[in-house]
Amino acid sequence: MPVLKTTQDKTQKSLFRRLIKKMASLKLAVFTICLIGVVSAIGTFVEASLGVQHAQKLVYRSYWMMIVMGIFIINLTSVIIDRWPWEKKHSSFILAHIGIIFIILGQWMTNQYGLDGTMRIAIGSSGQQVVIGDTEVQIYSSFDAQNYTRLYQQNVDFITSPPTLNKPLTFQLEKEAFQFVEYAPFVIPRREIVASELPRDGMAVRFQLINPSIRQAQMIEWLYQRSAHTSDQLELGPLTISMGPLKSAVTDRNQLHFQIQDQKLIVTAYDKNNPEPAQRWKLSEGDSVPLKWMGFELKILRLLPQARETWDLTFKEGPTELTVPAVKILYKDQEQWVLLNDTLKLFSDNAVYIIAYSQKRIDLSFPVQLKNFEMETYKGISKAKEYKSIVSVPDISDHVISMNEPLKYKGLTFYQASFQNDQMGKPVASILSVNYDPGRFLKYLGSTVMSLGIILLFYFKRSSLWSSKKD
Amino acid sequence: MVFQKRLVVFMFSLFISHLAYAFNEMQVLPVQHAGRIKPFDSFAREQLEIVYGKTQFEGRSAYEVILTWMMTPEAWQEKEIFQVQNLDVKKKLGLKSDQKRFKGDPIFSHEAFPGLMAELNGKRESKEKLTPYFQALQRLENQYFVFTEIAAGRMLKVMPDPQSDTWVSVADLPEVHQSEFMEVTKGFIASISAEVDGKADRKALRENFDQAVKTFKSSVGSDQAVSSTDMKIEVFFNEFHPFGWAALAYGLALIFFLIAWVMNRSWGEKTAYVFLISAVILHVLGFSLRCYLTGHPPVTNMYETVVWVALGAIVFAGILTYYMKNRFLLLGGTMVATFCLIIADTAPIILDASIQPLEAVLRSNYWLTIHVLTITISYAAFFLAMALGDLGLFYFIKGEAQHKTEIKALAQSVYRSIQIGVAFIAPGILLGGVWADYSWGRFWGWDPKETWALIALLGYVAVLHGRLVGLIKDFGMIASGVGAFSLVIMSWYGVNFVLGAGLHTYGFGAGGIEYVTGFVLVHILLIVYAWLVRRERAKST
Structure with a gap:
């Protein structure tokens, strides 16, 4: 029996050896290296035409990229095992290859368990949530349009698996279901107000305010009532224009109030601090009346007793700064688009549903307060030379985060990424990038080990390195 | 070996002769442009390059060209100084496709020009990447801007302003300094015409010109704002x-x-x-x-x-x-x-x-x-x-x-x-x-x-x-x-x-x-x- 066992052991060992030999093949290595190169190259072209998100989802973090990397790691590991028993001269080669394995594993850990998000904080305020690249759909329902309960929360990845008419993503509501039927990654949205038949929809008025003597002083605006019962208003300089139930006639501003009756617009003007109406008109589309204030004239361009807001979308082939992803919803044979980080209301006979399609947010469990944001420009031009955020977190106050100088706190690292300006070019908010990287240690260890291996490689070869005769 | 030795001596003397290059005061006049304080020479080269595509115009230095743009822009109307390379743009403006440089008027007064600029703005607003055609339009816009702004004296910022980070341009100079700058331009015209005509007093006139620039510089205080050695090194770098x-x-x-x-x-x-x-x-x-x-x-x-x-x-x-x-x-x-x-x-x-x-x-x-x-x-x-x-x-x-x-x-x-x-x-x-x-x-x-x-x-x-x-x-x-x-x-x-x-x-x-x-x-x-x-x-x- 023992004899038999040894032979079996021997064949097993040699089978293992032979397998390792196969997996350690240099030809396989060259092939895998080239394959990684080709895949990465494809990724850069995907990024150039479709953007970062698509490149990440479709190439770099795809399953087949993982398979290629897996083969590579098996190949590298087998090469190391194949050299067993190791000698001193193998150390450079082993270290260099182990280093690569560590770096790849470290990167895998980062992808799998790390956090990479951004945080926009307005100057003087604080934030607690980090926005990440993954998206989710949430559905809320309400029977009284006041209290909402969440029905669904589901992570969605429309880039790798976009819904189609044939393969929709379906959610069951009380009676009916609604479906996501189309994904458009690059649309340029424009708000549009259109006429509606539904009695619960509010009204909308498009009007113009002109001062004939001052050429610049004219504006065209929509005033839109979100539903038939809400009060909505618009602030235009010293003037308030309101619609729906009148909240209060007495304010410290002049006020115009709109009400629609029998296809006509009733406009009531209130002087400031006076509850008595100063003037009242009944107007149709195209009418205009002079106001008492500063020589302005009011002209009614469009009157809609029932209106709803919708998106006018322009579809693009690739991303620009203005495009956002959108997804089409089919409900009761009606098609509607919802944009990323926006919501859509659906009405059934007795309930209201809110569909929210948004980037996922992760709660930090502590607030980050942006005390101030400072930007220094190059003299005489608006190009930023340096910018920094002065932030406070629970244990550290007034820490300066600047380019190349992050803040480390509770395992997270906060980096200065960018900032937002208002129309005048004055910064209003700072954008921080927030990271948690569990693979960092492995990557740095891998880099060090690999560098050490390369240095040793030169050390062992130094005698033969420069002679061209032997190699 | 003799030949090689002679070659070494020759190359060395060539180098030394450049080191001894005498700067024109105007070339080292500090100006503020694009977030830097630079000598007028660098500014002039960059602007001439944008418009003309070269740092010299028919053998004349950039600083001379830019000065004459400022003083007599109308004299440049008849010169072909605007480089246009894109064939589509040439076609739309009715320019000859085999010609490289054009007069300003046929381009900027062409009926299609405002339309092209509107097209460019539309493209910019869409935030899409500019194709070579739009890049060519952008350059055209820039060429027009550079030439007219230099001619109007608004682009050349020569006087430090203690109240602001932005220097004062020639057009906005206070009256005292206006007249000093006039002296500079007069000195330049006298010097350059003497040089062109080969007059005997050209050396004295050149010194006058230099003196006018020096007076202007110390009067507006730009010689205090920046090291004059740095200006000289940069001009040397340009010239050499x-x-x-x-x-x-x-x-x-x-x-x-x-x-x-x-x-x-x-x-x-x-x-x-x-x-x-x-x-x-x-x-x-x-x-x-x-x-x-x-x-x-x-x-x-x-x-x-x-x-x-x-x-x-x-x-x-x-x-x-x-x-x-x-x-x-x-x-x-x-x-x-x-x-x-x-x-x-x-x-x-x-x-x-x-x-x-x-x-x-x-x-x-x-x-x-x-x-x-x-x-x-x-x-x-x-x-x-x-x-x-x-x-x-x-x-x-x-x-x-x-x-x-x-x-x-x-x-x-x-x-x-x-x-x-x-x-x-x-x-x-x-x-x-x-x-x-x-x-x-x-x-x-x-x-x-x-x-x-x-x-x-x-x-x-x-x-x-x-x-x-x-x-x-x-x-x-x-x-x-x-x-x-x-x-x-x-x-x-x-x-x-x-x-x-x-x-x-x-x-x-x-x-x-x-x-x-x-x-x-x-x-x-x-x-x-x-x-x-x-x-x-x-x-x-």
């Missing part, structure tokens, strides 16, 4: 143009190396060394001056990296020559250096040589030095490998059997150059990861620039491993040296100029795609041709 001379010296060295190579004469090689050493001195001098002027290692844009790679290729060729005793190395290195410096000088619109303020993220000399210098120096080694590979392909086409020793030596040289390149690009990428981790918060993010650097590394690593298994022999090594450089070109140029995506936006530019593609294609065809020739020969024997 060390990289241009280095290109010439490299070119001459290359010619003599070729003579030595083809005719096998030792005097050719010795002469080549004299030129080569002069070229390297000029190159290093130019490099140090530029470092001093910009205050950072000059690897922040395409132009600077091209100049840096030229130097790197020569240095590596020198080091390898010392160890390998192989005459092809310096020939290859000189080929690379000449090529790079000529490109750097002849494509001003694509490779912008002007000194621009740095993006906020690049304002770290430490990281710039260790990451960018390492990565770009690896390009130099790979470029050298390509040049040597070209020579190898030449021998393969000429006849493999007769040139066995040369081919062996070249294959070995390509191999060594690739090893050097890998030894720099691998740590360069890792250091880039460390910097990215430090300033963007991630070690590796598949950004196109880092990805293409990795692809280049993978390509060369595949070559080195292929050699170990015997997949790659001499022909393979030489062909890979040439072919794999396309990966470097993609990483170096392609990401910024072709893909135009990712986080390394500060290096983005446009133009030259057809030339670069041509360069790559020619080399690939050369490889294919050599391969076919080899196969034919193998069949026939």
Whole structure:
């Protein structure tokens, strides 16, 4: 029996050896290296035409990229095992290859368990949530349009698996279901107000305010009532224009109030601090009346007793700064688009549903307060030379985060990424990038080990390195 | 040897004569422009380049041209100074397609011009990437802006304002200084007309002009705002143009190396060394001056990296020559250096040589030095490998059997150059990861620039491993040296100029795609041709 066992052991060992030999093949290595190169190259072209998100989802973090990397790691590991028993001269080669394995594993850990998000904080305020690249759909329902309960929360990845008419993503509501039927990654949205038949929809008025003597002083605006019962208003300089139930006639501003009756617009003007109406008109589309204030004239361009807001979308082939992803919803044979980080209301006979399609947010469990944001420009031009955020977190106050100088706190690292300006070019908010990287240690260890291996490689070869005769 | 000695003396005296160059006071007048205080000479060169495409106009210096734009813009209406290159734009404006430069009126008063500008604005508002056509329109807009703003005196900012970061332009000068500036312009006109007419008192008039500028400078206080030595150094750098001379010296060295190579004469090689050493001195001098002027290692844009790679290729060729005793190395290195410096000088619109303020993220000399210098120096080694590979392909086409020793030596040289390149690009990428981790918060993010650097590394690593298994022999090594450089070109140029995506936006530019593609294609065809020739020969024997 023992004899038999040894032979079996021997064949097993040699089978293992032979397998390792196969997996350690240099030809396989060259092939895998080239394959990684080709895949990465494809990724850069995907990024150039479709953007970062698509490149990440479709190439770099795809399953087949993982398979290629897996083969590579098996190949590298087998090469190391194949050299067993190791000698001193193998150390450079082993270290260099182990280093690569560590770096790849470290990167895998980062992808799998790390956090990479951004945080926009307005100057003087604080934030607690980090926005990440993954998206989710949430559905809320309400029977009284006041209290909402969440029905669904589901992570969605429309880039790798976009819904189609044939393969929709379906959610069951009380009676009916609604479906996501189309994904458009690059649309340029424009708000549009259109006429509606539904009695619960509010009204909308498009009007113009002109001062004939001052050429610049004219504006065209929509005033839109979100539903038939809400009060909505618009602030235009010293003037308030309101619609729906009148909240209060007495304010410290002049006020115009709109009400629609029998296809006509009733406009009531209130002087400031006076509850008595100063003037009242009944107007149709195209009418205009002079106001008492500063020589302005009011002209009614469009009157809609029932209106709803919708998106006018322009579809693009690739991303620009203005495009956002959108997804089409089919409900009761009606098609509607919802944009990323926006919501859509659906009405059934007795309930209201809110569909929210948004980037996922992760709660930090502590607030980050942006005390101030400072930007220094190059003299005489608006190009930023340096910018920094002065932030406070629970244990550290007034820490300066600047380019190349992050803040480390509770395992997270906060980096200065960018900032937002208002129309005048004055910064209003700072954008921080927030990271948690569990693979960092492995990557740095891998880099060090690999560098050490390369240095040793030169050390062992130094005698033969420069002679061209032997190699 | 006498000839070589004389050559050394000649080159040295040429250099000294340039050092003694007498500056015109106007050239060193400090002006504020594009976030920098620079001498008027630099400002004038940059603006003339934008409008005209060159830094001189019919033999006249840029500063003279710009001054006359300011004083007598109407006199320039009849001159063809606006460079228009894009054929579509020419067609829409009814300009002759074979003409390079045009008068202002036919362009800017053409009925289609406002429409084109509206089209450009529409494209800009859509935030989409500008195609070459729109880039050409943008340049046209810029040319118009530069010319009219200079003519109106609004663009030239000459007086420091204690209340503000922005200097006061000539048009907005207080009355006292207005009249002083008038003296400057009068002095200029008197001096230049005396010079043109060859009058006897031209020296005195020139001194008058200088004096007027000096008075103006001290009166507005701009001589206090900035060191006049710095202004002089920058004008010296402009006037002397060390990289241009280095290109010439490299070119001459290359010619003599070729003579030595083809005719096998030792005097050719010795002469080549004299030129080569002069070229390297000029190159290093130019490099140090530029470092001093910009205050950072000059690897922040395409132009600077091209100049840096030229130097790197020569240095590596020198080091390898010392160890390998192989005459092809310096020939290859000189080929690379000449090529790079000529490109750097002849494509001003694509490779912008002007000194621009740095993006906020690049304002770290430490990281710039260790990451960018390492990565770009690896390009130099790979470029050298390509040049040597070209020579190898030449021998393969000429006849493999007769040139066995040369081919062996070249294959070995390509191999060594690739090893050097890998030894720099691998740590360069890792250091880039460390910097990215430090300033963007991630070690590796598949950004196109880092990805293409990795692809280049993978390509060369595949070559080195292929050699170990015997997949790659001499022909393979030489062909890979040439072919794999396309990966470097993609990483170096392609990401910024072709893909135009990712986080390394500060290096983005446009133009030259057809030339670069041509360069790559020619080399690939050369490889294919050599391969076919080899196969034919193998069949026939």
